Amino acid sequence: MQSRGELVTEPEVCVIIAARNAARTIAVAIASALREPEVGEVVVVDDASTDDTAKVARAADDGSGRLSVIRLDVNGGPSFARNAAIASSKSPFISILDADDFFLEGRFRELFASADWDFAADNIMMIRDDAATDVSKITAPRFSADPEFLDFERFIEGNISSRRVQRGELGFLKPVISRAFLDRHGLRYDENLRLGEDYELYARAVACGARFKVIRSCGYGAIVRADSLSGQHKTQDLKRLADADLALLAIDSLPEGSKAMLRKHERQVRDKYRLRNFLDVKNEKGLTAAAAYALASQSNLIPIVRGVAADKLDALFRRAGFGSKQPVPPRRFLMAATSPVGEA
Incomplete structure (x- = not known):
């Protein structure tokens, strides 16, 4: 890892996108990753899609040689797909991007501003599908970083949901992950899980001593869809x-x-x-x-x-008439945040 406080200027991150039937959104996700100068690899794993996901993904190549697409013939689930991508990549840092989400410009610059972590996550802007007309023009408010390190108890507590409260579990975070830490502790995604696989990996990593840093500034955009695969668990x-x-x-x-x-x-x-x-x-x-x-x-x-x-x-x-299903706002943030002092 780079020395404390040193900003990464050379590509070091492998962005992993596990995709199934994501032809409609995969090009935007890939473009947002390739735009970031810290990204050295983008590995898309087409998890046995029945649409043109792999074809659309290959067409999104920017000619820089950083994109690779792996096609699986049998659906293995997100954990299997992500582990396959990790095995095929070489970069010292790994970043997960869902196939219908995107990075905001400058995301990795913020996360790599210091090097005192093994996992580093930022805030997530959750955008209702019908409010995401042109994601290339979406920007987040400028929030104070407000860094904190999650211990095991705090992380688990942050994944206990409450009825009638819009979901915001910390397992939704999409951190940049040190490959060296994963390798040192023999950690990979649990391929038996098709729900909560991120939560389980993060929890096990923190239990192994991972320095899990969270900042409140926002660099990840998540599209909230009624037909999301993550909402269709068995x-x-x-x-x-x-x-x-x-x-x-x-x-x-x-x-x-x-x-x-x-x-x-x-x-x-x-x-x-x-x-x-x-x-x-x-x-x-x-x-x-x-x-x-x-x-x-x-x-x-x-x-x-x-x-x-x-x-x-x-x-x-x-x-x-005393209650109704809580409407999904056009935009909200996973974690509450404040603007820097002196800004509205």
Whole structure:
């Protein structure tokens, strides 16, 4: 890694884009990565798309020789695709970019302004699909960096969501990652996960001692789509994520406070799984089978009753005109931030 405080001017970053059926958006993502002078490689992994993702990606090449496209014949999921890209790349730093997102200009200049980190993430501007007419013209407000380092407990706590609050878990962050740190600790994405794979990698890295730096200035644009693949997870994906928490709990070096927070996250994810599974059983086998599943244990019954009651109450309030589904704003930021002193 470069010396503390030294600004990176030579290409050092490999941008990894795992893509499936992303022909509509992949060119914008690639262009935003190739625009950044710190980017030495852009590796697109077409995860067995059924559209022209690979063809569109290759057509987005700027002629600099930095773009490569890998085509997978069998869908392996985002973790498998990202691990394949990491294996094929050589740069000392790795940056994940989702296929329907983009970098804001100058992103890496801000992140590489200092070198006191193993993971470095910035704020994310979350933009509603119909508000992203021309992403090349989108700019973020100038926020103070307000750097902080996440410890394990703080990171896990930042991934526990609240009902009726727009999601903003820290697992959504897209940090630049030191390859040396990953290699030193034998870390890669868990290929059993198709939900929360970023969260699991970051949590395991912080448990291994990663210096995870977060700044509030914004360099990443995320397009919020109703048909996003990340919003279409299966019931079993929730179970696998809860099981990943149990595996993290087996790390002996974690202090008890961190384990307590991890258990809280595991219970939340597990309860979501139990409710979703109850609804699946009801749809597939009928109410009697679903009731038998709910009554099989108190661990099943409590989150199912609580979840069904909350859903029914929300529906009742909406019909009565006392509440409505919280609208998605045209733009919002993952983390609250302030402008520098003296600026509006």
